[in-house]
Amino acid sequence: MTTKSLKFPQAFPRPKSATGIWSWIGTVDHKRIGTMYGIVSFIWFLVGGLEALLMRAQLASAENDLIGPEAFNQLFTMHGTTMVFLVIMPLSAAFFNWLIPLQIGARDVAFPRLNALSFWIFLFGSILINFSWVTGDAPNGGWFGYAPNSGTTFNPGLGMTYWVVGLNVLGVASIAAGLNFIVTILNMRAPGMDMFKIPIFTWMTLITSVLIVLAMPVLAVAGIQLMTDRVYGTHFFNSLGGGDPVMWQHIFWLFGHPEVYILILPAMGIVSEVLPTFARKPLFGYPFVVFAGAVIAFMGWFVWSHHMFTVGLGPAANTAFSISTMLIAVPTGVKIFNWLGTLWGGNIRLNTPMLFSISFIAMFTIGGLSGVMHASPPTDAQQQDTYFIVAHFHYVLVGGALLGIFSGIYFWWPKFTGYFLNEKLGIANWALMMIGFNLQFAPMHWLGMDGMPRRIYTYAENMGWEGSNLAASIGGLILGIGILVFIFNVFYSKMNKVMAGDDPWDGRTLEWATSSPPPVHDFDVIPQVQYRDDFWFKKYPETISEYYHDDHDQAVPSGAQLDDEVEEALPVVSGGSDDHGHGAIHLPDMSYYPFILSVGIAILGAGFITNTYVVGAGVPFILWGLLGWSMEPVNDPE
Amino acid sequence: MTQAAATEHHEPVENTSTGLNSRKLMMWAFLGSDVMFFGAFIATYLVYRGKSLVGPYPSEILDIPLTSVSTFVLLMSSLAMVLGLHYVKEGQKNKGTIWILVVVVLGAIFMGFQFYEFREFAHEGLTPRTNIFGTTFFILTGIHGAHVTIGVAWMAFMAYGSHTGALRKDNALDLEIAGLYWHFVDIVWIVIFTVIYLISATDGPPPGVGPTILH
Ligand code: HEM
Numbered sequence: 001m002t003t004k005s006l007k008f009p010q011a012f013p014r015p016k017s018a019t020g021i022w023s024w025i026g027t028v029d030h031k032r033i034g035t036m037y038g039i040v041s042f043i044w045f046l047v048g049g050l051e052a053l054l055m056r057a058q059l060a061s062a063e064n065d066l067i068g069p070e071a072f073n074q075l076f077t078m079h080g081t082t083m084v085f086l087v088i089m090p091l092s093a094a095f096f097n098w099l100i101p102l103q104i105g106a107r108d109v110a111f112p113r114l115n116a117l118s119f120w121i122f123l124f125g126s127i128l129i130n131f132s133w134v135t136g137d138a139p140n141g142g143w144f145g146y147a148p149n150s151g152t153t154f155n156p157g158l159g160m161t162y163w164v165v166g167l168n169v170l171g172v173a174s175i176a177a178g179l180n181f182i183v184t185i186l187n188m189r190a191p192g193m194d195m196f197k198i199p200i201f202t203w204m205t206l207i208t209s210v211l212i213v214l215a216m217p218v219l220a221v222a223g224i225q226l227m228t229d230r231v232y233g234t235h236f237f238n239s240l241g242g243g244d245p246v247m248w249q250h251i252f253w254l255f256g257h258p259e260v261y262i263l264i265l266p267a268m269g270i271v272s273e274v275l276p277t278f279a280r281k282p283l284f285g286y287p288f289v290v291f292a293g294a295v296i297a298f299m300g301w302f303v304w305s306h307h308m309f310t311v312g313l314g315p316a317a318n319t320a321f322s323i324s325t326m327l328i329a330v331p332t333g334v335k336i337f338n339w340l341g342t343l344w345g346g347n348i349r350l351n352t353p354m355l356f357s358i359s360f361i362a363m364f365t366i367g368g369l370s371g372v373m374h375a376s377p378p379t380d381a382q383q384q385d386t387y388f389i390v391a392h393f394h395y396v397l398v399g400g401a402l403l404g405i406f407s408g409i410y411f412w413w414p415k416f417t418g419y420f421l422n423e424k425l426g427i428a429n430w431a432l433m434m435i436g437f438n439l440q441f442a443p444m445h446w447l448g449m450d451g452m453p454r455r456i457y458t459y460a461e462n463m464g465w466e467g468s469n470l471a472a473s474i475g476g477l478i479l480g481i482g483i484l485v486f487i488f489n490v491f492y493s494k495m496n497k498v499m500a501g502d503d504p505w506d507g508r509t510l511e512w513a514t515s516s517p518p519p520v521h522d523f524d525v526i527p528q529v530q531y532r533d534d535f536w537f538k539k540y541p542e543t544i545s546e547y548y549h550d551d552h553d554q555a556v557p558s559g560a561q562l563d564d565e566v567e568e569a570l571p572v573v574s575g576g577s578d579d580h581g582h583g584a585i586h587l588p589d590m591s592y593y594p595f596i597l598s599v600g601i602a603i604l605g606a607g608f609i610t611n612t613y614v615v616g617a618g619v620p621f622i623l624w625g626l627l628g629w630s631m632e633p634v635n636d637p638e
Numbered sequence: 639m640t641q642a643a644a645t646e647h648h649e650p651v652e653n654t655s656t657g658l659n660s661r662k663l664m665m666w667a668f669l670g671s672d673v674m675f676f677g678a679f680i681a682t683y684l685v686y687r688g689k690s691l692v693g694p695y696p697s698e699i700l701d702i703p704l705t706s707v708s709t710f711v712l713l714m715s716s717l718a719m720v721l722g723l724h725y726v727k728e729g730q731k732n733k734g735t736i737w738i739l740v741v742v743v744l745g746a747i748f749m750g751f752q753f754y755e756f757r758e759f760a761h762e763g764l765t766p767r768t769n770i771f772g773t774t775f776f777i778l779t780g781i782h783g784a785h786v787t788i789g790v791a792w793m794a795f796m797a798y799g800s801h802t803g804a805l806r807k808d809n810a811l812d813l814e815i816a817g818l819y820w821h822f823v824d825i826v827w828i829v830i831f832t833v834i835y836l837i838s839a840t841d842g843p844p845p846g847v848g849p850t851i852l853h
């Protein structure tokens with residue numbers, strides 16, 4: 001080729017080696033990035049869990065003085081923020097990264113360098129927000145940072161500035177990742193895999209990514225407004241200057257409710273993969289699960305004021321939001337019936353992933369039911385800001401999202417590593433988590449009904465709350481021990497490897513078609529797809545007729561027009577053809593620019609917290625990263 | 639693929655599931671995201687309209703004719719953008735470069751107007767801290783200005799590329815994607831201009847409060 005392209009002077013040679021620290025800093029491999037997401041967010045999970053245990057220790061007895069009110073405020077703020085933004089979201093991102101290319105039969109995501117950028121920004125953002133602990137001035141305004149409490153009048157320290165800037169940095173990472181997965185899923189599917197043949201986890205990832213891309217900017221707006229209020233003295237939420245603190249609640253929850261679906265939809269996707277595999281039946285009503293997910297994602301935008309029933313928006317607003325909230329429970333309920341229908345009549349195996357998934361259904365249903373209870377404004381007036389709400393969202397987030405994620409960890413661990421997690425330890429892990437979780441959070445239902453407010457650092461002796469609180473604290477400890485068993489399991493299984501093979505669970509989707517762990521290039525030959533659950537039907541062609549007849553049975557894994565498709569799809573694509581049109585498999589080269597750009601963004605963020613000159617110090621890194629990146633070819637010419 | 643083969647098709651067929659280029663698809667998705675970003679700021683502006691407790695109020699300070707001129711300038715930059723893309727796609731290097739440069743210049747003029755406006759307002763006593771109008775006005779138009787600044791830098795980069803021959807008809811898609819962004823920022827300004835300058839131009843002090851600037 002004679003054509004010219006712009007060149008940017010390289011400060012370091014482009015990383016090439018497959019091992020060592022630079023191979024991680026420069027990596028653009030979705031599997032490595034997924035691993036890094038998983039490890040980092042698991043570490044934050046331990047931090048967030050420790051924060052929770054400290055709170056439970058303080059609340060174990062009445063009028064306890066282990067932890068003072070200020071530290072307690074910091075603990076619940078950072079616990080909530082950590083678990084939502086640094087644990088559940090990035091753990092889901094770990095699964096997106098690992099699985100999406102494998103499930104759709106691709107060699108990587110659409111934008112591998114952007115993918116690396118998302119991870120590095122997430123890493124630095126999470127460190128930034130937690131750095132506030134080191135300064136002794138951790139955020140203390142709650143995970144929803146209500147104004148005016150989060151403004152400088154009531155909160156003069158730097159804590160909430162760390163919080164708001166940290167969230168904005170994390171938001172950039174999430175949006176970049178969301179865009180990447182939208183394009184990847186739409187554009188990188190294996191030949192023959194139309195949208196209604198993609199695995200259900202991939203569908204839930206797509207819906208989640210759309211929600212992320214649309215909801216995170218709303219959080220960014222709230223964050224920028226609070227930040228300028230705090231740092232530059234604007235009046236967005238300052239009533240003395242004409243602003244209105246309630247506006248914060250509107251903007252935050254306009255983001256916040258879609259956010260709770262961002263947290264749960266990936267777990268729903270995981271469960272919808274695990275149940276069919278261990279019931280040895282296709283997912284019951286696949287199109288319903290897809291559409292229910294899409295409807296939830298749409299309706300999620302019209303329910304935000306159910307968090308504000310006691311603010312005084314008036315009967316008209318409360319009624320409207322009450323109705324929309326009750327309606328959104330319908331598609332949620334649809335999915336529960338889909339899962340039950342999948343189990344019905346199945347040939348069920350109760351391995352650890354399945355135990356977690358079945359528990360997910362039960363626990364999530366309890367949380368959904370308490371949600372419908374406070375969808376009614378008069379009922380909510382009793383429950384708002386009490387432990388009942390704490391019980392609700394822990395049933396959906398721990399009983400839902402986290403159990404789903406653990407199910408996914410046990411399910412795909414053999415694919416990620418090549419060996420199983422130990423089954424006995426897994427069952428102990430599951431049992432301890434379930435006992436601890438229910439002991440911790442079930443009592444909060446009646447504590448809340450009895451009027452115990454959330455976010456108080458202690459309570460009086462004669463309230464009759466001691467027994468339930470002690471039980472909850474013991475439950476927290478048991479849950480914590482369950483997590484320790486999981487960590488032990490990870491190391492134990494690594495040292496006593498039980499090799500898994502490529503397809504240990506008799507799986508249904510394409511990730512099981514490649515080796516465990518997959519090669520760098522994922523697939524030696526890009527698979528050619530004919531059916532939904534293609535891998536399964538290729539393994540068991542005799543079952544095809546069972547599911548593909550010409551009536552429109554719900555459980556039919558593919559459309560009714562199958563017959564013509566079989567014929568046209570038969571010629572198999574020759575090995576290793578890819579975008580570059582060469583015979584060999586081409587993977588994107590490594591790059592250190594994502595890392596440099598993310599360093600710049602982190603410095604920029606730190607500058608908003610500390611000093612404008614520091615903002616300036618971030619700019620050169622950003623320019624270096626951007627220019628270098630835009631002039632760097634995806635692949636160096638050979 | 640040879641150069642000749644590439645030039646035969648105007649739109650190269652993409653090797654993707656949807657047939658759309660991935661980067662272009664991503665730009666559309668990003669613009670959807672940016673709609674929510676601007677939407678939330680514009681909604682904030684509208685909710686807070688007429689809520690200032692002290693002046694200067696919009697009717698006292700907004701200079702509609704001046705901003706109409708800068709709006710016109712920005713609109714014209716979109717026209718230049720269309721022409722620039724057209725000539726790059728045609729392979730007319732010099733014309734392409736010139737029209738992209740026109741985009742850069744018009745964008746920079748728009749930024750100049752905004753800088754001038756901000757300074758004037760500050761002289762007349764309106765800053766982001768003065769009242770809620772100042773807060774919402776400066777942050778919304780400032781965020782838009784930041785988008786324009788990024789666009790101008792991007793277009794300057796494109797103009798340079800076109801000049802050196804790094805941007806050609808076979809990779810005109812790079813410019814097309816930058817153009818999507820540029821047109822979007824332009825459209826957002828039309829909304830902002832309508833909402834701030836046209837709709838609230840007559841917003842004065844709340845009843846019972848006198849004017850604050852005596853010209
Ligand atoms: C059946 C569907 C659901 C309904 C009807 C529902 C309803 C509600 C309502 C009305 C509130 C506000 C209660 C109050 O503050 O007084 C609430 C709070 C909450 N919900 Fe749900 N919910 C549902 C599902 C979920 C799911 C799936 C999640 C997350 C995965 C979730 C997470 C939360 C969280 C985190 C809060 C508390 C926010 C806070 O105040 O800190 N909910 N829910």
Ligand SMILES: [Cu+2]
Nearest residue numbers: 256257306307
């Ligand atoms: Cu909600």
